[in-house]
Amino acid sequence: MHDVGLAVGVSAITVSRALYSPERVSDTLRSKILEAVDRLGYVPNRSARALASARSQTVLVLIPSLTNTVFIDTLAGIEDVLRPAGYQMLIGNTHYSAGEEMQLLRAYLEHQPDGVLVTGLSQPPEFAQTLERQGIPAVYMMDLTADGRRCVGFSQEDAGEAITRHLLERGRRRIAFMGAQLDERVLKRLDGYRKALRAAGRYDAALEDLDPAPSTMQMGADALTRLLQAHPDCDAVFCCNDDLAIGALAACQRLGLAVPQRMAIAGFNDLQPAGWVTPPLTTVATPRYRIGTEAARLLLASIAGEADAVTCHDLGFTVMPRASS
Amino acid sequence: MHDVGLAVGVSAITVSRALYSPERVSDTLRSKILEAVDRLGYVPNRSARALASARSQTVLVLIPSLTNTVFIDTLAGIEDVLRPAGYQMLIGNTHYSAGEEMQLLRAYLEHQPDGVLVTGLSQPPEFAQTLERQGIPAVYMMDLTADGRRCVGFSQEDAGEAITRHLLERGRRRIAFMGAQLDERVLKRLDGYRKALRAAGRYDAALEDLDPAPSTMQMGADALTRLLQAHPDCDAVFCCNDDLAIGALAACQRLGLAVPQRMAIAGFNDLQPAGWVTPPLTTVATPRYRIGTEAARLLLASIAGEADAVTCHDLGFTVMPRASS
C-alpha cells in the first residue's frame, strides 16, 4: 500500500481509502491510485486488514459432509447470499462428528469469523459457550428449536411422521424404517415414524433397521433383503434418505417383488435421481437451498445487530407421492 | 497471549513458544501455560500470526463446482492430506467460469495462501503470471500437460478415445457423442471420441450433440430422444458424464428401445449410480480421490521447496464395460 502510494505521490492511508471507502477520495486521485494498484499488481493483505479493523468479512460454515447433496445445495444458497454481501465462506466438514465439529470451531475461530452457520442443534454446551464468549453470532440450520437459538429449517420429526402417515393412508400395515448414519436428523425422522405408527396402533420395533455407517445404495439393498427375510409380511419401508431407498428399490427388482404392489418404498430429500428411477420414488422434498439463503440472511442481520434475538424460520417440507407407493 | 502470560508470570513470546514450538519451553512451564490457555479460553489470532510469520498455513483450492461429485471426491482427497499437515483449505467455487476463477484467485490471494490447487489447465496467461508474481506454487489437477506446470490427473482425451474404441469393438457403427457444460475436460473427451471414430473411418459431425448448459438427467433424456429422431440409425452414444448417460438410459426405456441390443450407452466417471441403474452403465472410472491426495502432496512438497520443478503424475483411468454396452 505504501509502494502504491509512493507511485502516485500519496500516503498509504489514501490508497486504503481509494480501495475501501472510495467516497472519501477525489475522483481523479482515486482513478490514478486504482491504475497504480493494477499496474503494480498490488494484492491487499487480508490478515493485516483483519488485524487492524477487527473484522474479517468471513463466515464459518460447519456442515457434516461434502458428499451429501443436501448440504451442498445448502452451501450454494449460503454462497449466493454471502458473496454479494462481500463475505467469504470458510467451510468446515465435520464428518458427522461432534468431536470434529468442536475441533473445527476452535481451529476456524482463529480466523475471527464474523459469524457461524451450524448444521443441526445437538452440539455440546461447550459449543455455544465458546461462541458466546467470543461474541460471535450463530444460526443453526436444518431443524427447528424453541430454546432461543436462531434457526432456519423444518421439523425433521414432523416430516418423518408425515411420510409415514402417507404410507398408512395408502393402506400399508407393516411399515419398516431403514436408517443409516443415525445423525440427529435421521433420529428425529425415526421419532416421527414411531409417532405415526403408534397413533395407528401399528408400531413394531422389530421393523426398524438401524446402521450407524454412512448410507449407500448397497446398504439399502442389503437392508431390504435382510428385512424381508426376517419379516416376510412387511409391505412398506420408509428409508431415511433417497440413497437407501434407491438401493431398496433395486433389491426389490432383483428379488422380483413388485413396487408398489407388494412393497411400497419411500425416501427422503427428493434428490435428482428420485424422479428418475423406475418407478419414481415417493419422498419428502426439503427446502435445502432456501435454508441456505435464509440462514445466511439471518446471520448477516445478526452480525449487523439487526436480528431479533429469537428468530426461527420454519421453511416446511413437502411429501411427494410418486409411483413407488 | 499477553494475558495468558500474565496469568502464568511469563511473557507473551513464551506463550507463543509453548503453543507452537513446545520443545523450546521447559515441560513444567509449558503445562502451566497450556492450562492457563484452556482456563482463559484463549483463541489464537490467525491473522496476527500470518502477518508476523508471513506464512498462512492455508491452501487455496479452486474447483468448478460443488454439485459435481467428481470434485467433491477430489476435495476429500485433498483434505485428507492437508489437514494432518496442519493446513487449512480455502475452497473457491468457480462455477466453470474462467472469469470467476480469476476473480476468486485475486480475492483469495488476499489470504496469502501458501499454495494453490487448480482444476484444469486452460486458465488465461494472467492467471499463472499472478501466481508467479506472488511466488505462490500451484498444482494443476484433472488433466496432464507437458508445458512445465506441475499437474496430477489423467489424459481426458485418451479416456474419451478409449471408451469410444470400446464401443467400436462391441460392433457399433453409428456412435453419437452427447456433451454438456462443454468445459475443457468435456471438449478433450470429445477430441478423443473424434480421434477414435476418424481412425475407424466412422466419424460424422452430425452425431455430436453439444449443449453448454450444466448437465442433468433430463438433458440426457431430451438429447437422446432428439438424436434418435434425427438419426434413427444411431446405435450407440458416449455421454460426457454419467448423469447424461442415466438420463439417456431412462429415455431409451421410455421409448421402448432395448439397451444394449438396439442402443449402447456409455458414461464417464463411474459415479455410484452407474453401477445401480438397470442395465448397469458402461463408463470410465476416474481416480478422483487419488488426484486430490497426490496433488495435495505435490503441492506440500512444492511449498517446502522439495518438488522437482516439472512433475506430472499420470494416474490413469479404467474403462468399465458393463451391461449397457
Added chain:
DNA sequence: TTGTAAGCGTTATCAA
C-alpha cells in the same frame, strides 16, 4: 480531501 501517529496480536531477531 488528505495526512500523522498509534496500535491491532503475533513472531523473528537478537540478547541474556
Added chain:
DNA sequence: TTGATAACGCTTACAA
C-alpha cells in the same frame, strides 16, 4: 530456557 524489541501491513482516531 526465557525475554526485549521491532516489525508484519493495515485501519482507526484525530488533525490539518
